[in-house]
Amino acid sequence: MSGPSVRTVPDGDDRERLVCPDCGFIQYDNPRIVVGSVVTFEEQFLLCRREIEPRRGFWTVPAGYLELNETITEGAAREAFEEACARIEIERLLAVYNIPRLSQVQMFFRAHLPAPDFAAGPESQEVALFAWDDIPWDELAFPSVHWVLNHFRESEASGDHTVRTNPPGETGDMRKR
Amino acid sequence: MSGPSVRTVPDGDDRERLVCPDCGFIQYDNPRIVVGSVVTFEEQFLLCRREIEPRRGFWTVPAGYLELNETITEGAAREAFEEACARIEIERLLAVYNIPRLSQVQMFFRAHLPAPDFAAGPESQEVALFAWDDIPWDELAFPSVHWVLNHFRESEASGDHTVRTNPPGETGDMRKR
Numbered sequence: 449m450s451g452p453s454v455r456t457v458p459d460g461d462d463r464e465r466l467v468c469p470d471c472g473f474i475q476y477d478n479p480r481i482v483v484g485s486v487v488t489f490e491e492q493f494l495l496c497r498r499e500i501e502p503r504r505g506f507w508t509v510p511a512g513y514l515e516l517n518e519t520i521t522e523g524a525a526r527e528a529f530e531e532a533c534a535r536i537e538i539e540r541l542l543a544v545y546n547i548p549r550l551s552q553v554q555m556f557f558r559a560h561l562p563a564p565d566f567a568a569g570p571e572s573q574e575v576a577l578f579a580w581d582d583i584p585w586d587e588l589a590f591p592s593v594h595w596v597l598n599h600f601r602e603s604e605a606s607g608d609h610t611v612r613t614n615p616p617g618e619t620g621d622m623r624k625r
Numbered sequence: 626m627s628g629p630s631v632r633t634v635p636d637g638d639d640r641e642r643l644v645c646p647d648c649g650f651i652q653y654d655n656p657r658i659v660v661g662s663v664v665t666f667e668e669q670f671l672l673c674r675r676e677i678e679p680r681r682g683f684w685t686v687p688a689g690y691l692e693l694n695e696t697i698t699e700g701a702a703r704e705a706f707e708e709a710c711a712r713i714e715i716e717r718l719l720a721v722y723n724i725p726r727l728s729q730v731q732m733f734f735r736a737h738l739p740a741p742d743f744a745a746g747p748e749s750q751e752v753a754l755f756a757w758d759d760i761p762w763d764e765l766a767f768p769s770v771h772w773v774l775n776h777f778r779e780s781e782a783s784g785d786h787t788v789r790t791n792p793p794g795e796t797g798d799m800r801k802r
Contacts, residue, residue, distance in 0.1 A: 451650030463692070470648040473628030478657050479691050481730055514656050515640070519723035520730060541788050544718065544732070546696035553658055553697060555721070611718050611788050 479551040483523040484511020485559040486600045487536050492577035493597065494566060496531045498589055499573045506589035509596065510534070511556070524557050532575045533567040536560065543599050543612040545592050547620035554620075556596045558603075591620050656728040660700040661688020662736040663777045664713050669754035670774065671743060673708045675766055676750045683766035686773065687711070688733070701734050709752045710744040713737065720776050720789040722769050724797035733773045735780075768797045 452466035452475035466475045486509055487494040495507045510528040514520060521538050528536045536559040545554040568575045578584070580601070588594055599612040614620065629643035629652035643652045663686055664671040672684045687705040691697060698715050705713045713736040722731040745752045755761070757778070765771055776789040791797065 450648050451645075468628070468645070468648055468650060471627050471645055471650075473645060473648075473650070475652075477693055478655050479693060479695070480655050481658060514730070516654055516656060516728040517725050518656070518728075519725050520721065522725075541721065544697065544721075548694045548696050548699075551693040551695075553691070609787060 477551075479553055481514040481520070481523075482511055482552055482554040483514050483520050483527060483557075484509050484554065484596075485524045485528055485536055485538065485557045486542060486596055487528060487532075487534065487559045487561055489561040489564050489577055492579055493583060494528075494532060494534060494561065494575065494577055495583070496568070496572040497574040497576075498571070499568075500571050503589035505573065506587050507584050508589040508593050509556070510536075511554070520555055521557065524555075524559070528559070529569075531569045531572050533569055534561055534565065534575075537562060540609065541611055542603065543596050545595060545614050545620060547592070549619065549621045549623075552620075554592050556592075558600065591618065591622065654728075656730055658691040658697070658700075659688055659729055659731040660691050660697050660704060660734075661686050661731065661773075662701045662705055662713055662715065662734045663719060663773055664705060664709075664711065664736045664738055666738040666741050666754055669756055670760060671705075671709060671711060671738065671752065671754055672760070673745070673749040674751040674753075675748070676745075677748050680766035682750065683764050684761050685766040685770050686733070687713075688731070697732055698734065701732075701736070705736070706746075708746045708749050710746050711738055711742065711752075714739060717786065718788055719780065720773050722772060722791050722797060724769070726796065726798045726800075729797075731769050733769075735777065768795065768799065 450470045452468045454467045454469050455464045458474050497507050498504050510531045512527040514523040528534045538557045538559045542558045543556045566575050627647045629645045631644045631646050632641045635651050674684050675681050687708045689704040691700040705711045715734045715736045719735045720733045743752050
């Protein structure tokens, strides 16, 4: 199969799109929405060690792609259940980050676990609660995991609940690190 | 051409996807991000009368689909320029709405015009500034245009800058109106 693999500007459009040379289908590719949560239980943070690429073996907050017909809170709750078998209670939107090179918009909520019930889902090697000082900072999977944990902490300390965005100058591009 | 038109669950997946019967391409369809702005100039609101379907002839705030490799503020500024030839200054995120039936996440900013310079772009019949009481409430294009104008007003009046979400019970589904 070919699939949409030829880059061309369709008639009446002003941008290159991927077109299938076999069937002529034009793919209007859209940015992707990642939804996730900083989940706490008694001032500890729920993290998942990834069983899948990219960044297999590294730690992340529960997060993943929003599916069709989902609301963003439904998606964030589903990801926490899939990755950590955790039924979380979502409180509010904490941060919206842009990763323009990957065409991603990442939206993170503040959430908590009503009870310390969790387990590794099929996409996690391990799931655990960490006190702030025990978070494996050098083994976090993505820049935005660093950002959102720090934004959570800063938002708690200041009482300023304004939705956070990318730290100044940061684009989330891991190739530049 | 067929394009991805047959609904089936691909091997190893757990959801129905659209597959092209000609070339076998699997379309992983993603929710779409709409970015827009409530744009003011001296307490008047910038609205565009749509030249395109859906809801041609009705009024909207400048908004449209986020493109690949754009940040959400870049997308909102581009839409204001395309639809209203306006160079806006974006201040902060005002609201995030879900329209799950359409698989849309809509993100609206508070923005202002530094000068009253605007004109109808190719997708607008007309662009104008309206005082609050002169807004054509019965001719607004979409439920979320109502929501965001009211949320803007409520946020100004209360000083509460928490990001707003859908009004209670509202899904943005125009078929139900």
